[in-house]
Each structure stands twice: as C-alpha cells, then as structure tokens.
Amino acid sequence: MDGDKRVEQAKARISDALTTDIDALRAEVARLTEQLSSFIDEEKSTLSKILSKEAKSAKQMLDSKLSDVGSKAGEISDAAREQASDLQKATLDYITKKPLQSVAIAAGIGLLLGLWSKNRS
Template sequence: MAESKSTGGQGSAGKTTEADIQAQIDQLRDDIAGLTKLIGSLGGEKASEARERAEKFRDDATRRGQEAYDRAREEALSLEEDFEDHIRSRPLQSVLVAAGVGFLAALLTRR
C-alpha cells in the first residue's frame, strides 16, 4: 500500500508530490474555465434562439391581427354599403322602421 506524506514535500518514486497536486489543480482550473466558457456560449446561443422564436411569434401574431382587422373592416364597409343600398331602394320602409325603432327607444327610456 502506497503512503503519501501530509507535508507535501518531495517524495520518492511512485508518490504524488506537492508540485504534481498543484499541476493537477491548475489543470482542473483550466478545464473548469473552458467548461464555463463553453456553457456561456451555449447559453448565449440558446438565448439567441429563444429571442428569434419570440420575434417570429410576435411578427406572426402582428400579421394575423392585421389580417383580422382588415377582414373585419372590409366586412363592415360591405355591410354599410348593403345597408345604404337597401335604404336607397326602399326609402319609405326605411323611414318607417327608423321611426318605429325611435318610438320603442323613447318608450324604454321613459320608464
């Protein structure tokens, strides 16, 4: 069984010296520093990918919202045109309907 000195001085063949331990510690420090850089770069890449996905989602949502707004606006304009055409084709009926709606509104607000 090999023994090592706790004082860490120079030892005989087959024993770990203080210089060997220091060299291993330095190597571990270098390895940890390299891993830290690697993890940092991977984290940066993942953050960049997440940011790109979020921007794409935002752009898609904005585009879909604008398309929905445009469709609703076109539908409202179409209904307005249809309503105007109906009033122009039947003016007397339209006036009587408007008068009836006004009369009902007046009755409801009196109470």
C-alpha cells in the first residue's frame, strides 16, 4: 500500500505542477494578447495619421492641378474667342469688299450642304 500511496502522491504533484504550468501559460497568453492588442492600436493610430497626412497632401496637389487646368482652360477660351472675333472681322471685311463673290460662295456652300443632306437621307 505504501507504493500505491506514493503513486497517488506523485500523480497529485504532477497534476498540481500541470495545473500551475497551465495557469502560467494562460497568464502568458493573456499578457501577450494584451501586448499585441496595444501594438495593433498604436499601429492603427500611426497609420491613420500617415494616411490622413497623405490624403491632405494628395488633396492639395489635386487642388493645385485643378487650378492650373482652370487657368489653362481660361487661356484657351480667351484665345478661341479672339480667333473667332478675328475670323468674324475678316469675313465681314471680305463680304464688304466682294459682295457678289460672297453671295456666290454662300450659294455654293448651301447647294453642297443640300446635296450632302439629301444623300444622307
């Protein structure tokens, strides 16, 4: 019986040791989980700040480019208006200097457009 008692005591010590080790592992896993959670929160905060800064920079760059495009569009529009005005003046000058030729050219263009639209129908 003395041997059975020793076996039971050994089993109890092993069980206690395993329980202690499992409790230590659980505590370590909980600590690591907390550290990992804290690390993830810090990284999220850092990435959020970086993304916010990059988004602001991209917006500023886009605003600048849009402003440049607007300026260029205004310049092109002004140039087109000026060319149209010059063309209008040249046309009026031509009509004033050569009225018969202008009527003949207009009639010819009208005839061509009429034939072209008739063929398309």
